[in-house]
Amino acid sequence: xxxxxxxxxxxxxxxxxxxxxxxxxxxxxxxxxxxxxxxxxxxxxxxxxxxxxxxxxxxxxxxxxxxxxxxxxxxxxxxxxxxxxxxxxxxxxxxxxxxxxxxxxxxxxxxxxxxxxxxxxxxxxxxxxxxxxxxxxxxxxxxxxxxxxxxxxxxxxxxxxxxxxxxxxxxxxxxxxxxxxxxxxxxxxxxxxxxxxxxxxxxxxxxxxxxxxxxxxxxxxxxxxxxxxxxxxxxxxxxxxxxxxxxxxxxxxxxxx
Numbered sequence: 001x002x003x004x005x006x007x008x009x010x011x012x013x014x015x016x017x018x019x020x021x022x023x024x025x026x027x028x029x030x031x032x033x034x035x036x037x038x039x040x041x042x043x044x045x046x047x048x049x050x051x052x053x054x055x056x057x058x059x060x061x062x063x064x065x066x067x068x069x070x071x072x073x074x075x076x077x078x079x080x081x082x083x084x085x086x087x088x089x090x091x092x093x094x095x096x097x098x099x100x101x102x103x104x105x106x107x108x109x110x111x112x113x114x115x116x117x118x119x120x121x122x123x124x125x126x127x128x129x130x131x132x133x134x135x136x137x138x139x140x141x142x143x144x145x146x147x148x149x150x151x152x153x154x155x156x157x158x159x160x161x162x163x164x165x166x167x168x169x170x171x172x173x174x175x176x177x178x179x180x181x182x183x184x185x186x187x188x189x190x191x192x193x194x195x196x197x198x199x200x201x202x203x204x205x206x207x208x209x210x211x212x213x214x215x216x217x218x219x220x221x222x223x224x225x226x227x228x229x230x231x232x233x234x235x236x237x238x239x240x241x242x243x244x245x246x247x248x249x250x251x252x253x254x255x256x257x
Contacts, residue, residue: 010055129141147186215231216236
């Protein structure tokens with residue numbers, strides 16, 4: 001069971017943003033999208049989320065055609081954390097996190113609401129923020145709150161066999177090193193629990209360390225797909241980024257000048 005993109009094209013006006021992209025997001029794996037600005041990474045994530053109309057191709061959620069699913073049905077399969085998610089109304093942090101809960105009105109799930117919410121708050125290390133107003137937070141703190149909301153959206157009771165997917169567009173922007181690593185560890189734990197993760201990253205070394213697979217994008221195409229060792233090669237990175245890149249193998253480390 002996967003999120004599967006098959007021969008996806010996206011065009012806006014005369015500009016073709018994605019060209020013949022086929023890719024699977026697999027439960028239990030972290031798939032990182034890397035590549036230069038404008039390569040199509042965020043556009044592809046939006047296409048997978050159902051936020052863009054495809055010019056060609058299809059996206060399937062566990063064999064269901066995405067175009068035939070309502071917005072509510074999509075939300076049960078995947079949660080999305082975009083680059084920017086401003087809030088017009090001055091909600092509290094707790095309010096924002098609780099917006100991720102999809103099971104209102106279901107007695108069995110409601111019994112787990114408080115515990116699930118508290119677990120996510122602690123897991124994302126935002127306990128000290130929950131009584132704050134969201135719009136008083138720094139950019140990095142707001143990122144952490146939206147990440148907690150996205151995680152709560154995917155909550156399932158222990159032992160559930162249903163597949164869920166986490167789509168993250170540059171979630172590490174504005175985070176300091178400690179919170180960056182903390183979020184990545186939570187992402188890896190989520191994958192270990194069976195969630196399929198797609199994450200857009202700019203830091204190639206973090207992608208090398210935390211991703212199970214990497215898709216290297218350039219000019220709307222996937223130019224390499226595989227393990228970090230298969231994708232992050234000196235030739236491919238130097239060509240795509242247009243600067244000399246050095247790759248050390250043990251551990252896999254990327255340097256550029």
